[in-house]
Amino acid sequence: MTARPARCGDDNEREGSDVGAQDGGTTGAGTAGEAQAEALDAAAEPARLGPASRERAWDRLASEKFDVVVVGGGVVGTGAALDAATRGLKVALVEARDLGSGTSSRSSKLFHGGLRYLEQLDFGLVREALRERELNLTRLAPHLIKPVSFLYPLTKHWERPYVTAGVTLYDTMGGKSSLPHQKQLTRSGALRMAPALKRSALVGAIRYYDAQADDARHTMTVGRTAAQYGAVVRTSTQVVDFLHEVDRVAGVRVRDVETGRETEVRASVVVNCTGVWTDQMQHAAGTRGRFRVKASKGVHFLVARDKIPSDTGMILRTEKSVLFVIPWRNHWIVGTTDTDWNLDLAHPAATRKDLDYLLEHVNSVLVTPLTHDDIEGVYAGLRPLLAGESEETSKLSREHAVSRVMPGLVAIAGGKYTTYRVMAADAIDAASEDIPTRVAPSVTDRVPLVGADGYFALVNQAEQLGVRHGLHPHRVRHLLDRYGSQLHGLLAMADDDPSLLEPVPASPDYLRVEIAYAVAYEGAIHLDDVLTRRTRISIEYAHRGVDSAEAVGAQMAPLLGWTDEQRDLEVRSYIERVQAERDSQSVDTDIEADKLRVAAPDPRAPRLAALGTG
Numbered sequence: 001m002t003a004r005p006a007r008c009g010d011d012n013e014r015e016g017s018d019v020g021a022q023d024g025g026t027t028g029a030g031t032a033g034e035a036q037a038e039a040l041d042a043a044a045e046p047a048r049l050g051p052a053s054r055e056r057a058w059d060r061l062a063s064e065k066f067d068v069v070v071v072g073g074g075v076v077g078t079g080a081a082l083d084a085a086t087r088g089l090k091v092a093l094v095e096a097r098d099l100g101s102g103t104s105s106r107s108s109k110l111f112h113g114g115l116r117y118l119e120q121l122d123f124g125l126v127r128e129a130l131r132e133r134e135l136n137l138t139r140l141a142p143h144l145i146k147p148v149s150f151l152y153p154l155t156k157h158w159e160r161p162y163v164t165a166g167v168t169l170y171d172t173m174g175g176k177s178s179l180p181h182q183k184q185l186t187r188s189g190a191l192r193m194a195p196a197l198k199r200s201a202l203v204g205a206i207r208y209y210d211a212q213a214d215d216a217r218h219t220m221t222v223g224r225t226a227a228q229y230g231a232v233v234r235t236s237t238q239v240v241d242f243l244h245e246v247d248r249v250a251g252v253r254v255r256d257v258e259t260g261r262e263t264e265v266r267a268s269v270v271v272n273c274t275g276v277w278t279d280q281m282q283h284a285a286g287t288r289g290r291f292r293v294k295a296s297k298g299v300h301f302l303v304a305r306d307k308i309p310s311d312t313g314m315i316l317r318t319e320k321s322v323l324f325v326i327p328w329r330n331h332w333i334v335g336t337t338d339t340d341w342n343l344d345l346a347h348p349a350a351t352r353k354d355l356d357y358l359l360e361h362v363n364s365v366l367v368t369p370l371t372h373d374d375i376e377g378v379y380a381g382l383r384p385l386l387a388g389e390s391e392e393t394s395k396l397s398r399e400h401a402v403s404r405v406m407p408g409l410v411a412i413a414g415g416k417y418t419t420y421r422v423m424a425a426d427a428i429d430a431a432s433e434d435i436p437t438r439v440a441p442s443v444t445d446r447v448p449l450v451g452a453d454g455y456f457a458l459v460n461q462a463e464q465l466g467v468r469h470g471l472h473p474h475r476v477r478h479l480l481d482r483y484g485s486q487l488h489g490l491l492a493m494a495d496d497d498p499s500l501l502e503p504v505p506a507s508p509d510y511l512r513v514e515i516a517y518a519v520a521y522e523g524a525i526h527l528d529d530v531l532t533r534r535t536r537i538s539i540e541y542a543h544r545g546v547d548s549a550e551a552v553g554a555q556m557a558p559l560l561g562w563t564d565e566q567r568d569l570e571v572r573s574y575i576e577r578v579q580a581e582r583d584s585q586s587v588d589t590d591i592e593a594d595k596l597r598v599a600a601p602d603p604r605a606p607r608l609a610a611l612g613t614g
Contacts, residue, residue: 047228047450049523051560057234058256062263066092066232067435068428069252069267071239071281073097074104075219075417077273079424079444081233082226086447087428087440091231092265093223094254096238097346097604098529100219102275104417105533106348106381108300108324108336111136111145111418112210113174115152115315116322118166123173125399129418130174133211138178140421140448141213143455143484144221147179148212148327149312151194153202153365160184160204167208179209194310201365207312212326215417216533217482218449220522222420225450235523236604242270242285242409248434249285249408257604258525269434271427272411275384276345282405290403293413294387295345297590299354300335302377302539303370308332316365323361329509331376331540334362341382341590347602348380349584349593377539378585386414402430410434421445451484458485469494471501478509483517490517506547507537515552519559526603527553527570528577544578573601 068084070077073095081093095101113130114122136145152167154160167182183206190205191197227233236257243251243264251266274281275293282289305327313332314325326333337354355372363369386401400415400423412427425442432439458465458480466473469491476487483490493513494500500513518524518534530552531545532538538545549571557567580600584593 045521047224048521049224049227049233050520053227054234054523054525057232058237058263060232061092061094061234061237061254061265064090066090066251066265066267067437068092068269068271068431069094069265070271070273071252072273072275072277073099073219073223073233073235074102074273074275075100075215075222075420076104076275076412076415076423076427077271078219078223078226078233079420080271080273080412080427081231082222082229082447083421083424083428083442083444084431085226085229085231086443089428089435089439091226092267093226093231093233094237094239094252094265095235096257098235098526098533099223099233099523100216100533101529102277102346103381103383104219104275105216106298106300106379107215107417108298109212109215109326109328109333110148110210110324111213113170113418114416115166115170115208115210118169122399125416126170127173128422129416130170130177132418132421134174134177134179135421135445136213137211139452140445141218141221141452143451143481144218144449145211145213146481147209149180149207149209150324151185151190151310151312151314152206152208153190153197153314153316154204154206155202155317157203160206163206167206170208179211181208183207193312194314196308196310196367197314197365198367212328214482214536216536220533221449221451224522225447228450229447233523236525239281239284244286247407249406268408268436269431270409271431272405272409273427275413276382278384278411278413282409282411285405285409287405287409289405289411291401291411291413292387293384295341295348295382296385297339297341297348297354297380297382298336299350299358299378299380300333301350301355301358301375302328302331302333303374304376305330305332307368307370307374308366314365316361318361323358325362329540334358334370338383339590343590343594344598345382347594347597347600348382349581349590349597350378350380351584351588351590351593352586353588354380355585376542377544378581379539384413400426402426404430404433408434449484451486454485455480458487465491469501470498475511479511479514482514486521489521490514493517493520504535504537504548505551506543507535507541507545509540510535510537512555515555516559519556524556525560527556527574528603530556531574538578544581546575546578549574570603573603576600577602 067089068091070081070093081091084091111133113126117126171181185205187204223233238255238257239252240255241253242249249270253264255262272281276295278293313327316323402412405411410431415423421444462473462476466476479487493516502512504510518530524530524534553567553571577600580597584596587593
């Protein structure tokens with residue numbers, strides 16, 4: 001049973017619950033009657049990942065046997081849980097940190113086929129990713145996946161027929177597409193569209209379309225959708241050991257990271273979806289596995305939208321790969337790097353050298369160069385690449401592989417964010433060998449994510465919704481693109497407290513009701529969960545969330561039953577984390593940056609076992 005290459009699968013694209021108080025994991029908030037009411041509400045809304053559902057999930061983990069236990073709450077893990085649940089299987093998903101807290105919140109935020117892979121002749125990879133792009137744009141997640149245009153500058157006249165052929169193939173090989181096809185541009189036409197570009201940087205250009213997503217919100221929504229179909233989804237729940245019966249894996253032993261309590265979770269099969277932690281998890285199960293995973297660091301930075309005057313994103317060739325300039329709300333995302341990383345997997349650190357590399361390449365085509373002072377946000381993520389003959393990370397496989405490592409244990413690794421659904425289906429197909437009952441085929445290509453149903457109608461009703469709730473239509477559309485048809489539940493939380501419709505202090509793009517919703521419905525249990533993943537305050541503002549931390553922490557505290565000491569610790573830990581990241585970005589080597597970054601406090605780290613954090 002060797003590792004089998006699976007159907008192909010993006011770049012730096014891969015990869016809830018409530019805080020337990022000190023009394024053994026309950027939130028301590030509200031009266032017993034309120035807790036009972038919340039439990040009833042959560043039972044009626046299975047996609048609600050809140051304090052009551054967290055406690056019920058722990059009880060179920062301890063008392064029930066599952067068909068499948070998925071380890072890892074990134075996009076592949078949540079996708080596997082959704083795939084299994086919608087096949088009628090009994091599923092549990094455990095994640096040591098937060099949903100999407102690894103690579104799945106730190107990607108290039110593109111939902112794309114990977115234009116550059118055509119040049120590498122990875123046609124199957126591109127075709128499959130383009131099909132998934134279309135499926136998500138139109139059916140599965142139209143509220144989260146959005147079209148985005150890119151300009152491909154041509155530097156030599158002879159490039160036009162060559163690039164045109166590639167982009168034409170890209171436009172058509174995935175089948176029918178709802179996105180506009182390419183447009184040929186002269187140099188003057190390209191400069192009108194992107195006046196930020198130097199005239200000498202191009203002789204013409206081609207504009208084409210792809211798609212993008214808020215990766216953290218998308219991953220969390222996949223997890224909520226899995227819960228809606230019956231999966232037990234629990235974060236801050238770390239696998240510390242594997243259970244064995246004779247020669248097979250029979251489940252896992254898990255630890256509640258918030259309280260330290262442990263329990264055994266029994267299952268017919270365990271699916272290892274831990275990304276860059278795959279090797280450690282396989283070692284913990286007592287096997288070396290059938291493939292090796294290598295971590296590649298990808299760094300991005302954000303600058304304000306007015307720093308690069310352009311009506312479109314850009315893709316630029318580099319000596320190793322490509323560089324994207326991606327429109328992101330009021331910002332541009334510039335990235336990415338592609339370098340080997342052998343240090344702390346939970347907290348990859350960006351260095352000044354990484355930022356210098358990105359600045360050098362983007363400035364080579366800009367009329368007005370960017371400087372370090374222009375950078376408002378920075379993030380670093382790790383790609384879990386399948387190690388091959390080449391040790392150069394830019395040439396390692398972006399395809400994925402699935403292996404039945406041993407009876408009762410399946411592992412999946414590699415791949416790209418865009419093809420998470422296919423990867424998940426492949427993993428559950430492989431796991432079905434260990435499930436005693438008949439396993440139905442995957443149906444996730446016909447299962448919209450939470451918030452997708454009714455989204456298009458609500459977009460047309462944005463003005464009426466704005467009048468009804470006293471919000472500008474632009475604000476309503478922004479919320480719809482984050483919550484879809486869940487918008488009604490979000491705004492209903494403000495019925496008894498209109499102050500929740502006020503902006504978050506120092507982060508006016510977000511409303512206070514979004515903080516409340518993140519705790520009650522989206523499984524946020526730490527301040528970092530909200531500022532970094534449920535919202536993107538940590539990268540979208542120059543203060544990186546520091547100026548909002550006190551107010552957001554104060555709002556979360558009563559919802560999660562924090563004491564004053566817990567609230568102060570959350571705020572202090574977050575501020576120190578941001579400072580550590582800033583410090584790491586001032587040094588030139590990964591070793592120096594890693595030392596500075598890991599010194600920062602981590603609310604989950606004190607109880608995370610030595611096994612790892614996958």
